[in-house]
Amino acid sequence: MATPQTGAGDPKRSLELLWRGYEPQQSRPGPKPRLTVDRIVEAAIAVADREGSCFGMREVSAELGVGAMTIYRYVPGKRELVDLMVDRLSKLGPDAPDLAAAGWREGLEMLSEGTWQVYLDHTWLLEINQRRPVLGPDSLEGYDFALSAFEGHDLPDREINLIVTAVMNLVTGTARQYLLGDSEDEAPESAEEDWWRAQGPYLERAVASGRYRHIARFADPGAWDITGHEAMRYAVARFLDGLAPRMEASRRKGTEFRLRFRLE
Amino acid sequence: MATPQTGAGDPKRSLELLWRGYEPQQSRPGPKPRLTVDRIVEAAIAVADREGSCFGMREVSAELGVGAMTIYRYVPGKRELVDLMVDRLSKLGPDAPDLAAAGWREGLEMLSEGTWQVYLDHTWLLEINQRRPVLGPDSLEGYDFALSAFEGHDLPDREINLIVTAVMNLVTGTARQYLLGDSEDEAPESAEEDWWRAQGPYLERAVASGRYRHIARFADPGAWDITGHEAMRYAVARFLDGLAPRMEASRRKGTEFRLRFRLE
DNA sequence: CTATTACTGGGTACACCGTACCCGATTAAG
DNA sequence: CTTAATCGGGTACGGTGTACCCAGTAATAG
Structure with a gap:
């Protein structure tokens, strides 16, 4: 085994x-x-x-x-x-820029993208049972880097912790589901195809049995055609949407206040 | 090993x-x-x-x-x-009520709580490398159950899929971080304490080194005193906050429309 | 210098795992 | 009856992480 x-x-x-x-x-x-x-x-x-x-x-x-x-x-x-x-x-690469300069949302998005990339390069990380992390110099550096995204906000330390772990767990969970096992024997695409070819007949019979009312309504076959990266980005986006009101409300006023213009 | x-x-x-x-x-x-x-x-x-x-x-x-x-x-x-x-x-217990009757938010919260409970009862599930799930009768039933939370909304099938997997990944990720490894030898509390006792001195020295600017500002020692359940609930809550606008906008109008009052 | 001593690298061996394989016992069909 | 298919169990193999022992090496003490 x-x-x-x-x-x-x-x-x-x-x-x-x-x-x-x-x-x-x-x-x-x-x-x-x-x-x-x-x-x-x-x-x-x-x-x-x-x-x-x-x-x-x-x-x-x-x-x-x-x-x-x-x-x-x-x-x-x-x-x-x-x-x-x-x-x-756990140490983010030297290409990691200053999160504080990017704004909290872009910062956390960059954090999630960076972590996703690490999992892409080292899929075996997802097979490790991480539990509570053993904090070494590099993971502390990564965490410190993540905290810089909250520069300029007066959020409770507790909540900052909750937010960072939530984003990381979102990325890790999605990566585990989509990235795992593909590296072992075959290419990701063929694994995906094989999987569907194997499940297909059983799913059809199951749906035809009428036992699963809501699944039966999933008419769109493209509904299942989702890439891992897309799933991760969607999840993080909704989480950050929900976070936005708190971040805006906690924006620090005072000497460090900086007006930010956005051109688009 | x-x-x-x-x-x-x-x-x-x-x-x-x-x-x-x-x-x-x-x-x-x-x-x-x-x-x-x-x-x-x-x-x-x-x-x-x-x-x-x-x-x-x-x-x-x-x-x-x-x-x-x-x-x-x-x-x-x-x-x-x-x-x-x-x-x-993956089959939810017989106590699982009708999600459609509860409203989408309460429904997804119940889903996350139920999944959390399963992980509490069977911690070893978290050590399994799940990758793409092998869909059997019971997990299909669980998925069908989850879909019932979207009854009465006109969301694209694709997005429903993204939402369900996001919630599940949020729960699974948090559970892995907090619940894993405790069952093996000792009680969860002592594992938590031992962990801090071991890390403490190194953390102090690291922070004192001045290398980690943002971590050093974490004055509140209670910032790390977070239970897994709390972390999971916070993450799901923010995700659902971010989801709310889409759910409200997609509420189906027509014969099935039902006005819902909330007393509190 | 030699003798001592602490340490290194490597080989052997063990307990444990999942499981391939074989063989006698059992029970249906012809 | 004979025949054939299946079941239960025992043995054994290749793989793992790693405990242990032993020979070789290099810095130190005399």
């Missing part, structure tokens, strides 16, 4: 590794380590990108050209390694 | 099993089967509920008091069994 990964190992071990880099690095006996944690994380991400779904520790070792157990000298276990990989990808 | 399950086996096999029950059941040689697919699915759900995260096929067999390989006479593999389990739990 292609065993996918459960993230979240021992938080203490993961955190030690995440916030490493401040140790004085005193000289010690024994041979110099041939690897670094960073190289292992990098290799693991490369393997996961290539293999698609779940990766094996042995393959990470092979990628680095070392023995199977060697990486366990640097990382306590696979789950902790996954924590490191997730944190690494 | 506690290997969680990837759902979605061979769709054809899963669909055959999901829509079984119409075969003529002709008499055939050989001993009578001791089990049924339904009993296996039931037992598997019971095991998954008890074991928490991932379950093993051998434990399902033990639950039924049969040999390890016996259930493979009824189910082609574990992934297909998971498909059956998911479909089974």
Whole structure:
């Protein structure tokens, strides 16, 4: 069985590794380590990108050209390694501009688009059971970046948290539904087609049975022809629509107030 | 490693099993089967509920008091069994009232609350990699139920689809973040506390470093004290706020028009 | 210098998983 | 009866993450 990964190992071990880099690095006996944690994380991400779904520790070792157990000298276990990989990808790319300058709505939209892109590039992230995130330097940076969208507004901290997690969950949930599993064997389009070809006959018979009154009214066959990106954008758009009144009402007045013109 | 399950086996096999029950059941040689697919699915759900995260096929067999390989006479593999389990739990309980009578907003709220409750009762569902759902009789029933919330509105089929999936993804995403992993070893509260106790020192040092400007402004410690249910309700509420104008505009006029009064 | 000591890399081995395969027992049909 | 199809169960295989042991290496103490 292609065993996918459960993230979240021992938080203490993961955190030690995440916030490493401040140790004085005193000289010690024994041979110099041939690897670094960073190289292992990098290799693991490369393997996961290539293999698609779940990766094996042995393959990470092979990628680095070392023995199977060697990486366990640097990382306590696979789950902790996954924590490191997730944190690494939580850093938004250098193309990430200033959200505050863009306005809250555009900022949150850019955030969702950026996250969507990360999931496109690293589908295996969606197979990780993330639960509560283990906060490392990179994911904190990503979060700090998200918070900048609320610059100039006086929203309660609590609500800001709720908003950011909502947007992220919207993106992640949609990505999981549409992006998952396609990378494993075949192209996304054929997977989509195969799926419909398999379900079609059963759906027709089910609808014909008269048991599903509302589904039967779905006359438009194009109603199901939705791309993941479109679904994500629609969901985020409606959420931001609902958020707009609160954001406008909480716009900070005072010295930082800036009149913004929009040309279109 | 506690290997969680990837759902979605061979769709054809899963669909055959999901829509079984119409075969003529002709008499055939050989001993009578001791089990049924339904009993296996039931037992598997019971095991998954008890074991928490991932379950093993051998434990399902033990639950039924049969040999390890016996259930493979009824189910082609574990992934297909998971498909059956998911479909089974996609049927909303008998307490599900008529959404059309409740109004679209209350209807969608009830839908989200019901789904949340299912995740509360069967946390392991969140560890399944659902991808495109394999539609069986029960999940079709659940979907038909959801569609009833749009009774009396003239929204395009496409948009209805987008809305339903958005609400579901919102619930699922939030549930994954807050509900996952707690069932495995300890109580949810202690997991939450442990998490903060572990992260706290690192967060403080990180904030003190001045690298995270916006996070540093989060003075209110209660800003992080959010329950999963609260996060889900907030997200759904804002989404429905944003949806409201479209729903009102699409209210069907004509014979089915009904004036609704709200007392409060 | 040598001896010590801590550390590294690698190989072997184990427990666990899903499940392919085979074989005796059972029950219908001819 | 014989024949044939099916069922239940046991064994075994390839895969996983990883505990453990051992030889080799390099900095330090004498």
